[in-house]
Amino acid sequence: MADGTVLFALRESSLGQGAGGGQLRRIREAVEARGLEVRWAGSEADARAVLRTESGLAAAVVGWDLGGGENAPGGDAVLRQIGRRFKDLPVFLVMTDEGDEDLGRLPLWVSEVVVGYVWPLEDTPAFIAGRVAGAARAYREAVLPPFFRALRKFDDAHEYSWHTPAHSGGVAFLKSPVGRAFFDYYGERLFRSDLSISVEELGSLFEHTGPIGEAERNAARIFGADRTYFVLHGDSTADRMVGHFCVGRDEIALVDRNCHKSVLHGLVLSGARPVYLVPTRNGFGLAGPLPPDGIGAGTVADRIAGNPLTRRAVSPGAQYAVITNSTYDGLCYDAVWVARALAPSTPRVHFDEAWFAYARFHPLYAGRYGMSVGPETFAGPDRPTVFATQSTHKLLAALSQSAMVHVKAAPRAPVEHERFNEAFMMHGTTSPLYPAIASLDVAAGMMDGPQGHWLIDEAVTEAVRFRQAVVRTGARIEAAGDRPAWFFGAWQPEAVTDPATGERIAFADAPVELLRTEPACWRLEPGADWHGFAGLDDGYCLLDPVKVTLTCPGINALGETADWGIPARVLTAYLARRNIVVEKTDSYTALVLFSMGITKGKWGTLLDALMDFKALYDEGAPLDRVLPGLVGRFPRRYADMTLDGLCRSMHDHLRRAGLVTLLDTAFQELPEPVVPPQWCYGQLIRGGTERVRIADAAGRVAAAMVTVTPPGIPVLMPGESVGGADGPLLRYLGALESFDRAFPGFGSETHGVTVDPDTGDYSIACLLPGPAGE
Numbered sequence: 031m032a033d034g035t036v037l038f039a040l041r042e043s044s045l046g047q048g049a050g051g052g053q054l055r056r057i058r059e060a061v062e063a064r065g066l067e068v069r070w071a072g073s074e075a076d077a078r079a080v081l082r083t084e085s086g087l088a089a090a091v092v093g094w095d096l097g098g099g100e101n102a103p104g105g106d107a108v109l110r111q112i113g114r115r116f117k118d119l120p121v122f123l124v125m126t127d128e129g130d131e132d133l134g135r136l137p138l139w140v141s142e143v144v145v146g147y148v149w150p151l152e153d154t155p156a157f158i159a160g161r162v163a164g165a166a167r168a169y170r171e172a173v174l175p176p177f178f179r180a181l182r183k184f185d186d187a188h189e190y191s192w193h194t195p196a197h198s199g200g201v202a203f204l205k206s207p208v209g210r211a212f213f214d215y216y217g218e219r220l221f222r223s224d225l226s227i228s229v230e231e232l233g234s235l236f237e238h239t240g241p242i243g244e245a246e247r248n249a250a251r252i253f254g255a256d257r258t259y260f261v262l263h264g265d266s267t268a269d270r271m272v273g274h275f276c277v278g279r280d281e282i283a284l285v286d287r288n289c290h291k292s293v294l295h296g297l298v299l300s301g302a303r304p305v306y307l308v309p310t311r312n313g314f315g316l317a318g319p320l321p322p323d324g325i326g327a328g329t330v331a332d333r334i335a336g337n338p339l340t341r342r343a344v345s346p347g348a349q350y351a352v353i354t355n356s357t358y359d360g361l362c363y364d365a366v367w368v369a370r371a372l373a374p375s376t377p378r379v380h381f382d383e384a385w386f387a388y389a390r391f392h393p394l395y396a397g398r399y400g401m402s403v404g405p406e407t408f409a410g411p412d413r414p415t416v417f418a419t420q421s422t423h424k425l426l427a428a429l430s431q432s433a434m435v436h437v438k439a440a441p442r443a444p445v446e447h448e449r450f451n452e453a454f455m456m457h458g459t460t461s462p463l464y465p466a467i468a469s470l471d472v473a474a475g476m477m478d479g480p481q482g483h484w485l486i487d488e489a490v491t492e493a494v495r496f497r498q499a500v501v502r503t504g505a506r507i508e509a510a511g512d513r514p515a516w517f518f519g520a521w522q523p524e525a526v527t528d529p530a531t532g533e534r535i536a537f538a539d540a541p542v543e544l545l546r547t548e549p550a551c552w553r554l555e556p557g558a559d560w561h562g563f564a565g566l567d568d569g570y571c572l573l574d575p576v577k578v579t580l581t582c583p584g585i586n587a588l589g590e591t592a593d594w595g596i597p598a599r600v601l602t603a604y605l606a607r608r609n610i611v612v613e614k615t616d617s618y619t620a621l622v623l624f625s626m627g628i629t630k631g632k633w634g635t636l637l638d639a640l641m642d643f644k645a646l647y648d649e650g651a652p653l654d655r656v657l658p659g660l661v662g663r664f665p666r667r668y669a670d671m672t673l674d675g676l677c678r679s680m681h682d683h684l685r686r687a688g689l690v691t692l693l694d695t696a697f698q699e700l701p702e703p704v705v706p707p708q709w710c711y712g713q714l715i716r717g718g719t720e721r722v723r724i725a726d727a728a729g730r731v732a733a734a735m736v737t738v739t740p741p742g743i744p745v746l747m748p749g750e751s752v753g754g755a756d757g758p759l760l761r762y763l764g765a766l767e768s769f770d771r772a773f774p775g776f777g778s779e780t781h782g783v784t785v786d787p788d789t790g791d792y793s794i795a796c797l798l799p800g801p802a803g804e
């Protein structure tokens with residue numbers, strides 16, 4: 031592999047037969063002879079294409095006069111694009127004239143971008159190539175973030191180790207055929223870089239010293255935190271750590287009902303008494319944001335007062351609030367707004383940003399992430415201390431399990447490092463995996479400078495293009511008039527306003543430039559039908575364009591059902607057969623993510639599959655052709671059916687059962703809390719719980735979390751009453767149970783529910799009956 035790539039962006043004609051042309055070719059050869067690869071671009075367009083696709087670039091040699099058309103030199107545009115894409119890439123500008131009057135004509139900004147000038151005939155090719163190669167090598171070293179750089183250096187030193195891990199750089203694996211296969215599979219490098227904490231040169235994750243500490247401080251700068259902690263066991267651990275630090279036994283925690291189970295685990299560990307905050311929902315059954323009204327001081331005080339568990343709390347106010355931001359479906363808050371609303375109720379706010387680590391790197395999300403809440407945006411003594419926990423691996427580029435905790439502390443609730451570090455160590459291993467630390471370091475480094483924006487912008491742009499393509503395809507089908515007019519949709523506004531002109535533009539016709547840069551296009555305007563959430567204020571919540579919810583016919587965001595429809599489970603079963611795996615499936619919607627790994631080919635294939643599904647549906651294709659695996663597994667149920675027949679009967683079932691309405695009532699009122707989560711856990715480990723069929727569960731107290739999709743958020747928390755047989759919760763679970771029986775192979779996504787393989791009965795974990803002795 032070459033030591034890096036050098037872009038030569040020089041006008042085709044400058045390579046002619048003249049002395050200058052021959053000299054440039056010799057410079058190229060001399061650069062190649064120094065182990066670098068050269069990409070030659072003969073025009074501005076070529077150079078831009080190389081810049082878009084070539085991330086191994088280590089230097090650029092650019093001709094000012096590249097022929098940009100309209101009297102533009104072309105070289106200027108290339109220099110600007112380099113500045114947008116790369117931080118500190120060494121650029122050499124090739125001058126054609128002799129003398130310095132040429133230099134004097136260049137715009138002033140050019141000298142800031144350029145590290146050197148090349149007059150091809152003034153120096154020898156070897157000398158010029160040496161300067162380029164030297165700068166390229168220095169750049170390749172300088173771009174490395176602190177820990178990864180130190181790790182590479184250490185690896186190069188080839189020490190003998192007398193410490194753990196006992197595989198000793200992989201050597202132990204070579205002593206058995208099984209180990210050998212493992213070694214060969216990953217290659218030596220993984221094992222060489224899997225080191226023990228005894229390697230002092232690399233610093234300590236527990237003491238946050240040396241290159242590890244430097245890497246954490248570098249990440250804090252990049253993510254805008256006062257302090258950043260690297261967590262190697264997922265955002266789950268980060269959530270438990272922050273929960274365990276912020277709230278103590280019998281203290282009150284305000285918890286977004288739309289929370290991950292790790293937040294609940296934090297409550298079990300700390301012994302906190304949770305008071306839940308309830309998100310809105312729309313007609314699709316998607317969970318929305320916590321409405322502004324629901325987090326105001328008055329409502330929160332009422333909720334605390336109305337919760338029987340808080341009577342025995344050790345202090346009256348909440349020590350901590352935890353909010354999911356963004357939600358799974360891509361709804362993100364004005365974080366300062368949320369912090370202001372919660373400030374009277376609690377001194378600490380934790381944003382769980384498992385799916386949102388990229389927010390700081392694109393202006394669409396300005397002010398929508400936890401670390402944007404600081405003294406500059408929230409002046410005065412009320413500002414709460416803010417924590418943000420992120421699954422770095424989920425939407426940035428890092429190895430699985432890699433996560434970060436970011437802290438921005440306010441005087442009201444100081445976070446002294448020595449104290450927080452106790453929580454940090456309690457939830458960490460004493461044998462961290464160094465490649466995982468390196469991946470956190472690299473994930474941060476990739477976002478540093480202009481390239482962070484560039485990478486996220488690419489995902490946003492492709493998501494916008496896909497969203498527009500879905501709408502346009504639907505419109506084309508309708509206009510063609512030669513087939514049924516229906517198509518799938520994307521959940522988004524039907525029209526947007528260009529703030530510059532005040533003009534209202536149909537979404538499909540809006541310029542990509544507007545949609546990818548203007549946050550106003552993505553805000554949930556109060557009362558708009560497309561999103562269907564009630565009680566929002568302008569600017570409070572924004573739909574993240576990279577999280578695309580596909581909508582199927584059958585119901586709309588207001589919950590109005592149609593006579594026919596296509597349940598999303600059938601669609602995603604078909605997509606899975608085409609090797610397209612979606613992130614989440616609800617009743618009539620499916621979620622797909624546009625991450626940094628997106629390509630046009632990937633979304634083009636998805637769009638194509640949607641059109642194929644439509645064609646199969648419209649032609650009445652037999653099910654054994656569309657979903658042969660399903661028919662093979664359940665021949666009695668599905669043989670002789672057609673795709674449209676299955677969709678119709680499933681839609682009719684969902685409508686008759688009123689699942690979406692049942693879901694709505696199940697969420698209108700939270701179940702009654704009876705005992706705190708930690709008490710339930712105590713019962714669980716002492717045999718004080720049992721599984722109960724939902725048919726028999728009326729009046730019981732749940733011992734474990736129950737989450738069903740939709741809405742993908744907990745319907746029941748440990749310590750909460752299941753309610754009456756006719757109560758909303760058991761009716762909802764009962765309806766899901768009968769759906770699963772009626773449509774084998776399309777079972778609901780349920781966590782905390784056990785399904786009997788023979789009878790299809792649902793059961794859940796409950797406390798043994800008896801007095802609740804909390």
Ligand SMILES: *Cc1c(COP(=O)(O)O)cnc(C)c1O
Binds near residue numbers: 263
């Ligand atoms: C996935 C997720 C987590 C846990 O993250 P891991 O990195 O998988 O441990 C926490 N919170 C939310 C909201 C999540 O979606």
